[in-house]
Amino acid sequence: MEEKISIEEIRKEENLVFVKTKLLTDKSLSYCPGCGHGVAHRITMEVIEEMDLWADAIGVAPVGCSVLAYEFMNIDMQQAAHGRAPALATAIKRLMPNKLVFTYQGDGDLAAIGTAETIHACNRGENFTIIFINNGIYGMTGGQMAPTTIPGMKSSTSPYGRDVKIMGNPLKITELVATLPGTYSVSRHSVHTPGNVRKAKKAIRKAFENQKLERGVSFVEIVSNCNSGWKMTPNDSNIWMEENMFPYFPLGDIKVDGELVK
Amino acid sequence: MTEEIIIAGFGGQGVLSMGKILAYSGMMQEQAVSWMPSYGPEMRGGTANVTVILSDGRISSPILVEYDTAIILNQQSMDKFEHAIKPGGLLLYDPNGIIKHPQRKDINIYSIEANEEAAKLGLSKIFNMIVLGGFLKIKPIVKLENVILGLKKSLPERYHHMIPDNEKAITRGMEIVVEKNVAN
Amino acid sequence: MKELRLMKGNEAVAEAAIRAGADGYFGYPITPQSEVLEYLMTEKPYEKTGMVVLQAESEIAAINMVYGGASCGKKVMTSSSSPGISLKQEGLSYIAGAELPCLVVNVVRGGPGLGTIQPSQSDYFQATKGGGHGDYRLIVLAPASVQEMADFAKLGFELAFKYRNPVMILSDGAIGQMMEKVELEEQKPRWTDEEIVEISPWATTGKTPDRERNIITSLDLDSHRHEKHNEKLQAKYKKIQENEVRYEKIHCDDAEYIFVAYGTSARICQKSIELGRKKGIKIGLFRPITLFPYPSNALRELSQGLKGILSVEMNAGQMIEDIKLSVGTTFNVEHFGRMGGVIPTPNEVLEALEQKIIGG
Numbered sequence: 088m089e090e091k092i093s094i095e096e097i098r099k100e101e102n103l104v105f106v107k108t109k110l111l112t113d114k115s116l117s118y119c120p121g122c123g124h125g126v127a128h129r130i131t132m133e134v135i136e137e138m139d140l141w142a143d144a145i146g147v148a149p150v151g152c153s154v155l156a157y158e159f160m161n162i163d164m165q166q167a168a169h170g171r172a173p174a175l176a177t178a179i180k181r182l183m184p185n186k187l188v189f190t191y192q193g194d195g196d197l198a199a200i201g202t203a204e205t206i207h208a209c210n211r212g213e214n215f216t217i218i219f220i221n222n223g224i225y226g227m228t229g230g231q232m233a234p235t236t237i238p239g240m241k242s243s244t245s246p247y248g249r250d251v252k253i254m255g256n257p258l259k260i261t262e263l264v265a266t267l268p269g270t271y272s273v274s275r276h277s278v279h280t281p282g283n284v285r286k287a288k289k290a291i292r293k294a295f296e297n298q299k300l301e302r303g304v305s306f307v308e309i310v311s312n313c314n315s316g317w318k319m320t321p322n323d324s325n326i327w328m329e330e331n332m333f334p335y336f337p338l339g340d341i342k343v344d345g346e347l348v349k
Numbered sequence: 350m351t352e353e354i355i356i357a358g359f360g361g362q363g364v365l366s367m368g369k370i371l372a373y374s375g376m377m378q379e380q381a382v383s384w385m386p387s388y389g390p391e392m393r394g395g396t397a398n399v400t401v402i403l404s405d406g407r408i409s410s411p412i413l414v415e416y417d418t419a420i421i422l423n424q425q426s427m428d429k430f431e432h433a434i435k436p437g438g439l440l441l442y443d444p445n446g447i448i449k450h451p452q453r454k455d456i457n458i459y460s461i462e463a464n465e466e467a468a469k470l471g472l473s474k475i476f477n478m479i480v481l482g483g484f485l486k487i488k489p490i491v492k493l494e495n496v497i498l499g500l501k502k503s504l505p506e507r508y509h510h511m512i513p514d515n516e517k518a519i520t521r522g523m524e525i526v527v528e529k530n531v532a533n
Numbered sequence: 534m535k536e537l538r539l540m541k542g543n544e545a546v547a548e549a550a551i552r553a554g555a556d557g558y559f560g561y562p563i564t565p566q567s568e569v570l571e572y573l574m575t576e577k578p579y580e581k582t583g584m585v586v587l588q589a590e591s592e593i594a595a596i597n598m599v600y601g602g603a604s605c606g607k608k609v610m611t612s613s614s615s616p617g618i619s620l621k622q623e624g625l626s627y628i629a630g631a632e633l634p635c636l637v638v639n640v641v642r643g644g645p646g647l648g649t650i651q652p653s654q655s656d657y658f659q660a661t662k663g664g665g666h667g668d669y670r671l672i673v674l675a676p677a678s679v680q681e682m683a684d685f686a687k688l689g690f691e692l693a694f695k696y697r698n699p700v701m702i703l704s705d706g707a708i709g710q711m712m713e714k715v716e717l718e719e720q721k722p723r724w725t726d727e728e729i730v731e732i733s734p735w736a737t738t739g740k741t742p743d744r745e746r747n748i749i750t751s752l753d754l755d756s757h758r759h760e761k762h763n764e765k766l767q768a769k770y771k772k773i774q775e776n777e778v779r780y781e782k783i784h785c786d787d788a789e790y791i792f793v794a795y796g797t798s799a800r801i802c803q804k805s806i807e808l809g810r811k812k813g814i815k816i817g818l819f820r821p822i823t824l825f826p827y828p829s830n831a832l833r834e835l836s837q838g839l840k841g842i843l844s845v846e847m848n849a850g851q852m853i854e855d856i857k858l859s860v861g862t863t864f865n866v867e868h869f870g871r872m873g874g875v876i877p878t879p880n881e882v883l884e885a886l887e888q889k890i891i892g893g
């Protein structure tokens with residue numbers, strides 16, 4: 088006979104299996120249900136809590152769906168102009184070298200309008216961390232083509248699918264920054280399964296540890312879904328991501344301890 | 350006393366640094382000074398000029414169209430500035446490379462063979478100091494000791510060993526400057 | 534002990550910034566202001582005071598570095614010339630919106646477009662009326678000498694922090710490039726971390742247990758709340774207008790006519806006054822030192838005893854609008870200017886006064 092546990096029982100402290108980190112505010116997330124941004128926020132904040140760096144952390148929010156990241160991340164934060172987060176972070180880290188500095192950016196922000204800031208910060212070897220959410224689309228503005236929209240993928244500005252002859256190629260910015268001497272670790276992850284979340288979290292932790300050791304830029308890409316922009320259910324979007332995004336943006340390490348992975 | 354000077358010639362003749370040393374010298378005797386160089390495309394084609402003003406009072410405009418003194422070191426500058434000298438003012442020039450000598454009768458004109466002299470002394474680098482010496486002979490607006498102080502201020506430490514040569518050049522300039530025309 | 538030096542305007546503003554205890558400079562080369570960055574890279578303040586100096590990849594990056602540094606309560610600055618300042622407008626709008634202190638130096642050259650590298654005052658509107666998007670103001674200081682380039686670095690930082698507002702030093706190529714005697718103040722120490730927390734408790738210095746987290750943003754999606762924020766900004770600008778007006782009057786006591794001019798134009802007008810007074814014309818100069826806040830009341834008062842005003846500007850007539858707002862449109866006010874990097878001569882300024890104001 089199966090024993091049924093009452094709701095009251097579940098809510099008892101000793102039965103709790105998950106506690107939300109103090110580094111997330113109680114504000115409910117403005118992201119669409121099923122969107123990867125929320126998980127990426129959570130693991131980033133958990134790592135900071137686990138490393139006991141609350142008082143050191145300064146984050147820079149982008150322009151994009153995560154423009155309001157500062158509403159949810161309960162740490163000191165700055166909100167940058169579109170694409171300029173690496174410039175802000177450059178100054179923050181240089182002026183306050185003992186702080187833990189990171190940017191949190193989408194693909195339009197990091198790889199289109201902010202390409203110059205991204206590449207130059209990475210090339211200079213600025214000692215901060217970049218968390219890059221690649222959902223292959225401009226979520227915030229309603230699903231337009233992004234620099235990481237893959238060939239054939241539909242968006243509101245590539246309604247028949249991205250035709251590289253007309254619209255040009257997607258930009259593998261992560262592979263690109265990995266070739267720069269100023270990046271120390273570059274890797275690609277996802278947050279759509281528990282196993283992948285654990286790996287992504289480990290990568291963020293490693294990136295922050297590298298920063299403490301003053302190794303240069305650690306760059307963590309998270310390939311994520313944008314179920315709204317892709318016009319799919321959350322579940323379908325995750326399946327579509329596995330089948331279409333991962334072959335183009337393979338997960339794993341790209342640069343480890345300053346060396347490109349063969 | 351206010352002295353408004355234009356120094357003009359080729360880049361590389363030390364036009365700007367002569368102006369700078371003059372300005373420093375004025376500063377050493379507690380005068381107000383300004384040094385306004387030509388810059389950018391104006392300097393293409395190799396000409397350079399600088400307006401230097403020394404004054405016991407406040408300096409009004411650092412940019413001028415009329416000067417008490419013009420120190421001219423090439424033909425282009427002669428063409429441009431001979432007519433910008435105030436009546437009764439001073440024109441000092443090095444005849445080397447000058448094809449059209451100055452014509453004005455209402456200004457005082459002096460020449461100085463500084464280029465030739467510098468070559469003779471084997472000190473082409475301090476050609477401009479010979480010219481400066483010539484100018485100070487005609488218009489002793491700054492004391493020699495203040496010029497030396499000015500040199501010390503404007504030259505980086507590693508060039509201080511050259512100060513005696515500079516002093517020698519200034520003295521030589523004072524000896525070789527020649528009067529050409531007295532304002533009528 | 535104060536120190537006397539012969540310096541270019543561009544060098545003076547850089548040296549004075551170091552001495553004012555600046556924490557960071559972020560810039561990108563452009564004539565006629567590259568000496569600012571060159572001077573700093575030569576002086577290496579990062580070895581002496583710990584001041585960060587960085588050549589950014591663009592003016593856009595530079596102003597955003599300033600944004601980042603200012604958000605941390607640091608004394609940060611950038612400098613550029615007109616085309617570069619246009620690129621910085623986005624960042625300046627954000628900085629003004631987020632109410633951050635910083636210093637921006639514009640060594641103006643002639644425009645529009647790539648224009649010329651010669652001195653100009655054609656960025657007056659851009660500097661004083663906003664420049665970027667949104668309802669905001671910069672505090673604008675107009676130096677007319679190398680000494681003021683130095684003085685305004687310190688004053689600029691002071692005003693920036695007093696009002697949590699960006700301050701612009703609106704200079705021009707002539708003042709940037711010329712050398713004059715400068716009296717430099719003693720080196721001030723940079724603020725310590727503790728001082729920064731005390732002076733700028735709003736800064737993102739890391740959330741310590743004793744306070745709520747600090748957020749720097751210019752965004753508010755609730756328009757009513759955002760209107761309140763705008764009202765707060767406007768109230769601040771009003772306070773600045775009440776308290777921070779600066780100007781200079783030269784030979785105005787017995788003047789029948791005055792020039793109104795700032796920066797290099799004001800210097801030229803002083804020569805025109807020498808020339809004019811020799812001819813028996815009673816001319817003076819009213820020199821606005823703050824262009825925002827504009828010294829309207831002082832000018833209005835002064836105008837009561839005058840027969841006419843000539844606005845002398847190195848542009849097509851921009852400041853004259855503020856003069857007319859000050860003294861009224863029926864007053865005898867005319868503009869004389871040269872454009873495109875041409876500097877007016879003292880004689881032509883005097884002639885313009887004689888023809889447009891005295892004769893007119």
Ligand SMILES: Cc1ncc(C[n+]2csc(CCOP(=O)(O)OP(=O)(O)O)c2C)c(N)n1
Pocket residue numbers: 150151152153169192193194195196197220222224225226227228233313
């Ligand atoms: C200068 C400027 N241009 C355009 C915009 C409009 N805009 C806001 S967010 C955005 C794209 C964001 O896409 P991404 O970085 O991929 O983030 P996501 O929303 O997908 O998370 C754009 C184009 C802007 N805010 N500023």
Ligand code: SF4
Pocket residue numbers: 117118119121122123124152222226227312313314315316
């Ligand atoms: S639009 Fe896309 S990226 Fe933005 S919150 Fe929704 S699902 Fe996420």
